[in-house]
Amino acid sequence: VPVSRDRLLTATDLRATGLFAVEGSLAAAAAHLDLFGVAVIGFITALGGGMIRDVLLGDTPPAALRSREYPLVAAVGAGAVIVVYQWADHIPGRLLTGLDAGGLALFAVTGAAKALAHQLNAISATLLGIITGCGGGILRDVLLNEVPTVLRAHIHAVAAALGAALTVLLLRYGRSRPLAFAVGALACVAVRMISVELDWNLPQLGR
Amino acid sequence: VPVSRDRLLTATDLRATGLFAVEGSLAAAAAHLDLFGVAVIGFITALGGGMIRDVLLGDTPPAALRSREYPLVAAVGAGAVIVVYQWADHIPGRLLTGLDAGGLALFAVTGAAKALAHQLNAISATLLGIITGCGGGILRDVLLNEVPTVLRAHIHAVAAALGAALTVLLLRYGRSRPLAFAVGALACVAVRMISVELDWNLPQLGR
Amino acid sequence: VPVSRDRLLTATDLRATGLFAVEGSLAAAAAHLDLFGVAVIGFITALGGGMIRDVLLGDTPPAALRSREYPLVAAVGAGAVIVVYQWADHIPGRLLTGLDAGGLALFAVTGAAKALAHQLNAISATLLGIITGCGGGILRDVLLNEVPTVLRAHIHAVAAALGAALTVLLLRYGRSRPLAFAVGALACVAVRMISVELDWNLPQLGR
Numbered sequence: 252v253p254v255s256r257d258r259l260l261t262a263t264d265l266r267a268t269g270l271f272a273v274e275g276s277l278a279a280a281a282a283h284l285d286l287f288g289v290a291v292i293g294f295i296t297a298l299g300g301g302m303i304r305d306v307l308l309g310d311t312p313p314a315a316l317r318s319r320e321y322p323l324v325a326a327v328g329a330g331a332v333i334v335v336y337q338w339a340d341h342i343p344g345r346l347l348t349g350l351d352a353g354g355l356a357l358f359a360v361t362g363a364a365k366a367l368a369h370q371l372n373a374i375s376a377t378l379l380g381i382i383t384g385c386g387g388g389i390l391r392d393v394l395l396n397e398v399p400t401v402l403r404a405h406i407h408a409v410a411a412a413l414g415a416a417l418t419v420l421l422l423r424y425g426r427s428r429p430l431a432f433a434v435g436a437l438a439c440v441a442v443r444m445i446s447v448e449l450d451w452n453l454p455q456l457g458r
Numbered sequence: 459v460p461v462s463r464d465r466l467l468t469a470t471d472l473r474a475t476g477l478f479a480v481e482g483s484l485a486a487a488a489a490h491l492d493l494f495g496v497a498v499i500g501f502i503t504a505l506g507g508g509m510i511r512d513v514l515l516g517d518t519p520p521a522a523l524r525s526r527e528y529p530l531v532a533a534v535g536a537g538a539v540i541v542v543y544q545w546a547d548h549i550p551g552r553l554l555t556g557l558d559a560g561g562l563a564l565f566a567v568t569g570a571a572k573a574l575a576h577q578l579n580a581i582s583a584t585l586l587g588i589i590t591g592c593g594g595g596i597l598r599d600v601l602l603n604e605v606p607t608v609l610r611a612h613i614h615a616v617a618a619a620l621g622a623a624l625t626v627l628l629l630r631y632g633r634s635r636p637l638a639f640a641v642g643a644l645a646c647v648a649v650r651m652i653s654v655e656l657d658w659n660l661p662q663l664g665r
Numbered sequence: 666v667p668v669s670r671d672r673l674l675t676a677t678d679l680r681a682t683g684l685f686a687v688e689g690s691l692a693a694a695a696a697h698l699d700l701f702g703v704a705v706i707g708f709i710t711a712l713g714g715g716m717i718r719d720v721l722l723g724d725t726p727p728a729a730l731r732s733r734e735y736p737l738v739a740a741v742g743a744g745a746v747i748v749v750y751q752w753a754d755h756i757p758g759r760l761l762t763g764l765d766a767g768g769l770a771l772f773a774v775t776g777a778a779k780a781l782a783h784q785l786n787a788i789s790a791t792l793l794g795i796i797t798g799c800g801g802g803i804l805r806d807v808l809l810n811e812v813p814t815v816l817r818a819h820i821h822a823v824a825a826a827l828g829a830a831l832t833v834l835l836l837r838y839g840r841s842r843p844l845a846f847a848v849g850a851l852a853c854v855a856v857r858m859i860s861v862e863l864d865w866n867l868p869q870l871g872r
Contacts, residue, residue, distance in 0.1 A: 513721065519721055519722055523780075529792060
């Protein structure tokens with residue numbers, strides 16, 4: 252499948268974009284940014300990871316700039332948050348975690364799959380899955396002058412790594428793409444959600 | 459016009475580079491960075507936005523690295539600040555705002571025009587105008603460990619969006635390039651300067 | 666020499682990658698990041714500069730993603746730190762400085778040489794040497810939410826600039842590549858180490 256006409260990839264990408272647009276905007280609204288800040292952060296969270304992926308693969312201009320659908324989906328997501336937030340008493344933390352897990356999982360899968368389509372090896376494809384999944388959130392956190400969540404709560408990257416690696420494995424062993432995408436994404440979401448419930452953490456080094 | 463030989467684009471780019479080199483260096487000097495920090499920040503502010511633009515468009519190496527003129531202009535701008543600052547009692551805020559508005563406007567216009575020349579759609583061209591205009595300042599603020607001005611004072615991005623959108627509109631409707639560049643840049647500068655005078659702000663969301 | 670089969674370049678790159686992986690992981694462990702944070706920071710420090718270089722040159726996907734050796738070397742470096750750090754009482758500052766100086770020097774040289782191989786001019790090649798040498802550390806510092814060392818302690822960039830400029834000069838005057846690489850790297854290491862011993866600093870501007 253030529254990468255530029257890969258419908259499954261684009262559909263998965265757009266879903267991830269929508270989830271991250273909503274999650275990013277909600278987090279920005281909760282942090283009391285103004286209207287425009289909410290929209291900007293929503294866009295960056297939604298489009299950042301895929302743009303970093305495409306720049307690294309040399310697939311430029313990135314899909315998010317080549318197609319009208321990406322900014323449109325991001326705008327709808329951020330716009331919905333801006334409207335709904337006026338009446339919301341409270342954003343449940345679990346909603347944010349769920350949106351974040353979904354976007355992370357779908358982007359981890361598209362990052363890994365697109366890397367394989369560009370002939371990268373399995374290790375690099377997994378790395379690119381992590382970068383694509385975590386990239387939007389990292390950009391957002393850096394711009395908000397915070398240490399990225401991915402460094403404070405490593406489980407993001409672990410979950411993305413697992414999802415990306417499973418996708419790579421299944422695609423390499425000739426499984427169908429929808430299956431590989433679904434298994435990778437579900438594994439990533441599962442790890443991410445369970446870690447929150449169980450409050451997993453890794454040990455610090457030394458004393 | 460082949461993008462690489464586009465004289466109007468290059469001339470506009472170089473003017474923006476010079477304005478941002480002076481503005482960035484002045485801001486760094488006012489923040490008490492040392493000599494080298496002033497030069498580095500001047501370079502990053504001046505060259506960052508255009509480099510991000512060119513990387514996103516896949517026009518690599520970026521113009522700022524292909525041509526000797528870009529680093530030369532940045533060096534002259536930063537050098538002038540380093541010399542003059544020794545005798546300056548005080549940097550007027552309005553001077554910084556003016557330099558910033560000029561660089562923002564010219565880069566917003568070249569970002570939008572270059573995106574169209576690479577066959578991007580109108581929305582993406584406007585987005586790229588914003589990214590090009592704000593990119594140098596964002597890079598600078600991130601490196602100085604500050605929340606980028608563009609997130610605190612949204613008017614930057616609004617002004618850049620207006621300038622870029624007007625440029626796109628005029629070029630799409632077949633107006634001459636000098637006209638489209640001039641109208642876009644002037645609109646951007648006007649919004650940016652007026653907003654400072656009137657102290658415009660957008661409302662926060664929720665309570 | 667076709668850039669993609671340039672053995673001396675790759676060998677130098679891999680050495681720089683290893684040095685920075687160890688240095689980055691050690692610094693992260695000393696900052697009390699958890700196990701995963703140490704590995705992530707080790708990877709970013711080791712692979713970041715070269716990836717920025719390759720993206721700017723349009724040589725994508727970057728070498729660090731095209732070849733299995735780069736992530737492998739980074740993993741070995743970070744893994745060694747994670748194992749050894751359990752028993753280390755104390756990380757001598759001079760060890761960190763030495764590792765950092767070595768990685769900086771080797772990356773400054775490969776950045777400059779690869780830029781020349783892509784037909785960039787001498788000024789841009791020197792700039793790219795600085796960016797390649799300092800890029801990994803800058804990415805790391807930005808992610809850890811600190812003002813990059815390169816801005817606080819300019820000597821990094823000065824040393825990288827000297828090493829890169831010497832390499833460019835020797836290559837332009839037809840000297841052999843091993844000689845140009847060695848002289849550039851040694852000059853960079855020398856300046857970096859001596860500056861620490863003598864506690865060099867540049868003056869601030871103004872009052």
